[in-house]
Amino acid sequence: MKLEKDMISNSQMAFLLGIYIQGAIFCTALVFHITSRSISLISLTSLAVFLTFVFVYIKLMRLFPGHNLMGLNDIVFGAYIGKAVSGLYIFFLVVLTVANLRLLCDYVVGNYMVETPTIAIAIVFLFVVVWAVYAGLEVMARIGMLFFVIVSVFTGVIFLLSLSQIEITNFLPQFDISLIDFVRTNHIITTIFFGESFMFMMFIPCMKQQNRLGRSLLFGLIAGEISLILSSLMITGVLGDMASISNSPLNRVLRQVDLGQVLSRMEFIVTGILTFSVFMRIAVMYYAATIGLGQLLGLKSYKPLVIPIAAVVLGLVVPIFYTPSAQIACGISTWPFFSSFFTFVLPVVTLLVALLRGFFKKREEECG
Amino acid sequence: MKKAAAVLLCAVIALVAAGCWSSGELNEFAFVVGVAVDQGSAPENILLTVQVAKPSGFKSSINGGGSDEEAYWNISNEGETLFNTVRGFTHESGRKLDFQHNTILIYSRDIAKKGLGDCMDLFIRDHEFRTSTWIAIANERAADVFGVDAGLETLPAVEIDKMMDAQQYNSQSYTIELLDFLKRLKSDTTAPIAPIISIRGEGDDQDIHISGTAVFHKDRFIGELGGMETRGLMWVTGNVKSGIIVVNCPCDQGKAELEIFQAKSTVTPVLKDGDLSFLIEIKEKGNLGSQTCRENLAPTKKLEALSERQNKAIKTEIEAALKKAQELNADIFGFGEAVYRKYPKQWKSMKDQWSEIFPTLDVEIKVQSEVYGTGNITKPVN
Amino acid sequence: MFHYFKKIVQHLKAESLNQRREDPFAERPEFVLSSDIDQNLTKFREIFGASNDIIIREIVFGQDPQVRGIIMFVDGLVDKKTINLSIIKPLMYDLRLIRSLGNDKVPMEQIKTALLSVGEIKQTPLINKLVDDCLSGETFFIVDGLAEGFMISTRAWENRGVQEPQTESVVRGPREGFCETLRINTSLLRRKIKNPNFIMENVEIGKRTKTSICIAYLKDIADPVLIDEIKVRLGRINTDSILESGYIEQFIEDAPYSIFPTVANSEKPDVIAAKILEGRAAILVDGTPFVLSVPMVFVESFQTAEDYYIRHTLASLTRIMRYFSYLITTLTPALYIAILTFHQEIIPISLMFTLAASEEQLPLPVFFELLTMMITFDILREAGLRLPRLVGQAISIVGALVMGEAAVAAGIVSDFTVIVIAITAVSSFVVAPQEGSATMLRYIYFLLAGFMGGIGITVGVIGTLIHLASLRSFGTPYLSPLAPFAPCDQKDVFIRAPWWSMGTRPRYMGVRDLRRQGHRLRPHKPQEEHLS
Structure with missing residues (x-):
């Protein structure tokens, strides 16, 4: 059983994934603290690594057509353990929502509204997020597509404007980092930028053409990746080594952009536009958490859960990290491992258990 | 209706919650x-x-x-x-x-x-x-x-x-x-x-x-x-956008002023048998902006002679800058970074001794300049 | 004191209960005509009371025997000439020429078929029906001894005629506009679409006003589900009066609380015909020149009739301008306040100090300054609209020029504020169908920006887009073809592609017949062999 009744088209799914990946644009501070020169290339290798996990996701979805992540937990692990695993996922989704909301708030507070308390900004953003979640998946998919176009266009324009300030020398030499640093950076990008999109397993059953699943996911990932690469090229090219000490390198780049002294200092407008993508990211996470919980509790509609979860998120958004720098430190050290458990380990375990319990065979028999 | 009222109430609360903390009048x-x-x-x-x-x-x-x-x-x-x-x-x-x-x-x-x-x-x-x-x-x-x-x-x-x-x-x-x-x-x-x-x-x-x-x-x-040394530095870093180079006329009876149009530089570190040296190549394109002698400088031969002098002038500027930098032991050209970009592995051993390596660096300067035009006239009036 | 209030409350409660018991819209019992003419006459006098515009004319006609009859009509709604020449005269004079055939007291069949020279005659025994039809301009005729009445079509009343509409004026394009008479309006449409599949179905809504409403659509194009839905929604309306299409609009729209209209309207037959040809349905209401069309999508507001008549290049440019104007009119005051109070860094240095100098000695915070000006503008606009045209001009001159100038000179508002309000005001008139939503959005964004700066605007825009994306108009997503995105429908959104390239109708309405013209219609040079 799944709670979501809206159906969305494959292209909408792809663009929703695209804007979701784009939403990681504000997380860029995390990776630049380790190395700056090779981020653009590492993000490509990370995408390659992540694609292997995407196969796991797709395999799971193919094995249990019509069931989403929570539904297949019940089938694979049985009613009790399955519920526990689903509970873990929901816990993670809520924490993820909180962390992303906090990141957005810190970005705004740190750069634009210094005197405003974080919680106030959180309330304002959560208000629209809740609105979007109430509107449902179909509406989110529709605006996701619009936002994807708007954000992509603006990223492109900013990239073009900053071209004059990009110095090629900042990129050289590529890959002059220790293996450990490379693996760490790769890990961070794979989990935080891409991996946390595992929650799309909640929505995949709502897609109209299931047989084109892989193609849509790949398109979405690449579409999102392009914006990320553009922004990391900007950051490395303009800031060079300065990127590694900045709390929000993206904002620093936006502040540098200058076209003939007229189109300069436009960062608040650009940030406003880029916020669309982060907003969509948070909304998707929130929505996944809400329908997951609704399904776990066996409710007919997820809507009664929206406000209680909002209250939880608001309660956690300030205490979750002590300071903005603590969030960055956590994002570099602990978070990737914490996140990997849910995004990679659990799905792989689920697939293995499904293998052991012979779901492959059963399916073949059904088909044969 | 109740729902709309609730939403409106939430909106008002959100508004007031975030109300004008960071605002101020001009x-x-x-x-x-x-x-x-x-x-x-x-x-x-x-x-x-x-x-x-x-x-x-x-x-x-x-x-x-x-x-x-x-x-x-x-x-x-x-x-x-x-x-x-x-x-x-x-x-x-x-x-x-x-x-x-x-x-x-x-x-x-x-x-x-x-x-x-x-x-x-x-x-x-x-x-x-x-x-x-x-x-x-x-x-x-x-x-x-x-x-x-x-x-x-x-x-x-x-x-x-x-x-x-x-x-x-x-x-x-x-x-x-x-x-x-x-x-x-x-x-x-x-x-x-x-x-x-x-x-x-x-x-x-x-x-x-x-x-x-x-x-x-x-x-x-x-x-x-100084001014000349600064331009020497800028030749190397490729920051020269425009400027005037004054050289003697080929006849040595006056001065010719050449306006810089385009300049391009490449800095190449050369590591041969553990010895580090640098090759700086400058390509410049200029224009005859003004002259004080009465000679007709428009013929190609004369222009070539002019560019020969220009080469020398540019080279002198760069050398002056280099000399000063090495005296001060300050790598203003970013030579170290250039080595790092080209020889990242060898750089690790060189990095700590850079203050010893830099003052005695061997630098070869190649300037290739061209005087391209003579402005709106070919010959001087008198 | 307390008891007093209690009494009032109880009284009100009782009253509301009473009202609930007497449903004014319960069906009245049907009365049937009797064959006794005197009885009928008293009944009609009872029904119509003392209305002096109801003419009851008793006549006696026939020779052998003489029969009494009554002719009844509403003065002003009928063509008196027809009544005199085609009803009364034949009955009084020409009947004598006919010999009585058969045993009938009155040769009714013959009178109907051979005598009354009018277009349409109906026969009914129901009094209600007779009364209703009489009130909409028919003449009715009853005869002694016959338990049936005749409705003779004599409708004719004064109307405004087809004139150039006040709204939606065009430089190029037809200048006729709908008028207040339903029949003329349907004829205007029928003249444009000469096709038997063009259906106009009549519905009557309003217990007291009995307003005729007409659903017009093309049977082989419009989605049948849409037509059924319209009928269902119209059928749900249970009201006593419909005076304008706005009444209908508010009863049938999808999002009653939204600031965005989900039902389109137009005063021009060519616009409505185009919409019908695209697969929409139109709803014509008697008594108003404004015709509704559904489903409505957001981008429809940015299309004007003239876009399709002038060259497509200019049409595309002006259409893009229209989108910009909408952004300008909704966002400019918000951006201005956000920049001046939160994000001063964005102002270029050269402008910065002139701006600061003009704001330097103003008594009000810029938020209130701008708010005052916005409200002033809306008042001026309203005053200009409602007053007689000549006075309206005076108002706009006094308001806009004198007041603006004086306010700046007196140091109450800065000249920049006046510029901001002026550009906002001018661009608000560009997108006429969305003017209401633009005004609302302007105030919403302005408040958000005043409280939270750029973040407020961002949140406001996100909220607006969520709302827009969640709206539907008769099953069609309001933001289509943008969200959900339909690549094939983009030819008529931000640009207007040339006519020969728009081979299909918009897909988002689920039309039955997608293709509207042939393939490869692009004009090209005559080929060489033709020339030689």
Whole structure:
């Protein structure tokens, strides 16, 4: 059983994934603290690594057509353990929502509204997020597509404007980092930028053409990746080594952009536009958490859960990290491992258990 | 209906919750256009001078065609630390200073000699400051620069801002934004540089003059380059946009002035048998701008002769800069970074000894210039 | 004191209960005509009471025997000439020429077929029906001894005629506009679409006003589900009066609380015909020149009739301008306040100090200054609209020029504020169908920006887009073809592609017949062999 009744088209799914990946644009501070020169290339290798996990996701979805992540937990692990695993996922989704909301708030507070308390900004953003979640998946998919176009266009324009300030020398030499640093950076990008999109397993059953699943996911990932690469090229090219000490390198780049002294200092407008993508990211996470919980509790509609979860998120958004720098430190050290458990380990375990319990065979028999 | 009311209520709560914490009216702020940092009266103190724009000095429809009073106000405050001093201005002015429109950051030579690191962090850390402001070193007191009446602009700081932009037409001072300064500062080997501002003239006849380049070791001022040496540096870094090169005419009876149109440089580190050397190649394209001799310089042969002389002139400039840099042991060209880019593995062993390697570096300079046109006439009039 | 209030409350409760018991819209019992003419006459006098515009004319006709009859009509709604020449005269004079055939007291069949020279005659025994039809301009005729009445079509009343509409004026394009008479309006449409599949179905809504409403659509194009839905929604309306199409609009729209209209309207037959040809349905209401069309999508507001008549290049440019105007009119005051109070850094240095100088001595915070000006503008606009045209001009001159100038000179508002309000005001008139939503959005964004600066605007825009994306108009997503995105429908959104390239109708309405013209219609040069 799944709670979501809206159906969305494959292209909408792809663009929703695209804007979701784009939403990681504000997380860029995390990776630049380790190395700056090779981020653009590492993000490509990370995408390659992540694609292997995407196969796991797709395999799971193919094995249990019509069931989403929570539904297949019940089938694979049985009613009790399955519920526990689903509970873990929901816990993670809520924490993820909180962390992303906090990141957005810190970005705004740190750069634009210094005197405003974080919680106030959180309330304002959560208000629209809740609105979007109430509107449902179909509406989110529709605006996701619009936002994807708007954000992509603006990223492109900013990239073009900053071209004059990009110095090629900042990129050289590529890959002059220790293996450990490379693996760490790769890990961070794979989990935080891409991996946390595992929650799309909640929505995949709502897609109209299931047989084109892989193609849509790949398109979405690449579409999102392009914006990320553009922004990391900007950051490395303009800031060079300065990127590694900045709390929000993206904002620093936006502040540098200058076209003939007229189109300069436009960062608040650009940030406003880029916020669309982060907003969509948070909304998707929130929505996944809400329908997951609704399904776990066996409710007919997820809507009664929206406000209680909002209250939880608001309660956690300030205490979750002590300071903005603590969030960055956590994002570099602990978070990737914490996140990997849910995004990679659990799905792989689920697939293995499904293998052991012979779901492959059963399916073949059904088909044969 | 109930639902709509609830949503409206939530919206109002959200609005009020986030209500106008960070807002302010234009006339609550004093907009700073320039910042100067000087040595204070006590050795550990700094004297901060800011130039604030006075809106009432500007033209508006209310007070008509502007007033005779000056449109700016220079205020100073002394203190031990930077941010405290900045906030200390509220003891003297009714408005909070706002640095979003700051155009330039001037340090006095004394401060620069002691090291800029102590009074720079605020300008990078605080969200009001921008890393796209200019940075400059004043020959005398930095505060005095703001006291010189601007020639064309209403505000001296804005005048300096425009002057900094105009320096590309002579390529004799290396104007640098704070961000680039910081990038050099953050690098292990490259030496930061900044243009030098000085005041010329006496009394009412004072002018601001930008020329020459201050060279730093880490954050400390260690020496300066003259105009020619600066252009030598800029040839290497590829920052020459325009400028005039004066050479003797082929007949040696007058001078020819060549205008630089395009310049391109490539810096190649060569590592051969453990010996490091550099090859600098400059490609330049210029134009005959003016001549004092009576000879017809238009024939190709003459132009080639001119470019031969131009090659030499450029080479001399570069050599002068190189000599000075090696004397100061300051890698202003970013040679170290260039080695790192090309030989990242070998660089690791070289990095720590760079201060020993750099002064004795072997540099080969190849200049290939071309005098391309003769302007709107071929022969001189007489 | 307390008891007093209690009494009032009880009284009100009782009253509301009473009202609930007497449902004014319960079906009245049907009365049937009797064959006794006197009885009928008293009944009609009872029904119509003392209305002096109801003419009851008793006549006696026939020779052998003489029969009494009554002719009844509403003065002003009928063509008196027809009544005199085609009803009364034949009955009084020409009947004598006919010999009585058969045993009938009155040769009714013959009178109907051979005597009354009018277009349409109906026969009914129901009094209600007779009364209703009489009130809409028919003449009725009853005869002694016959339990049936005749409705004779004599409708004719004064109307405004087809004139150029006040709204939606065009430089190029037809200048006729709908008028207040339903029949003329349907004829205007029928003249444009000469096709038997063009259906106009009549519905009557309003217990007291009995307003005729007409659903017009093309049977082989419009989605049948849409037509059924319209009928269902119209059928649900249970009201006593429909005076304008706005009444219908508010009863049938999808999002009653939204600031965005989900039902389109137009005063021009060519616009409505185009919409019908695209697969929409139109709803014509008697008594108003404004015709509704559904479903409505957001981008429809940015299309004007003239876009399709002038060259497509200019049409595309002006259409893009229209989108910009909408952004300008909704966002400019918000951006201005956000920049001036939160993000001063964005102002270029050269402008900064002039701006600061003009704001320097103003008594009000810029938020209230702008708010005052916005409200002033809306008042001026309303005053200009409601007053007689000549006075309206005076108002706009006094308001806009004198007040604006004086306010700046007196140092109450800054000249920049006046510029901002002026550009906002001018662009608000560009997108006429969304003018209401633009005004609302302007105030919403302005408040958000005043409280939270750029973040407020961002949140506001996100909220608006969520709302827009969640709206539907008769099953069609309001933001289509943008979201959900339909690549094939983009030819008529931001640009207007040339006519020969728009081979299909918009897909989002689920039309039955997608293709509207042939393939490869692009004009090209005559080929060489033709020339030689």
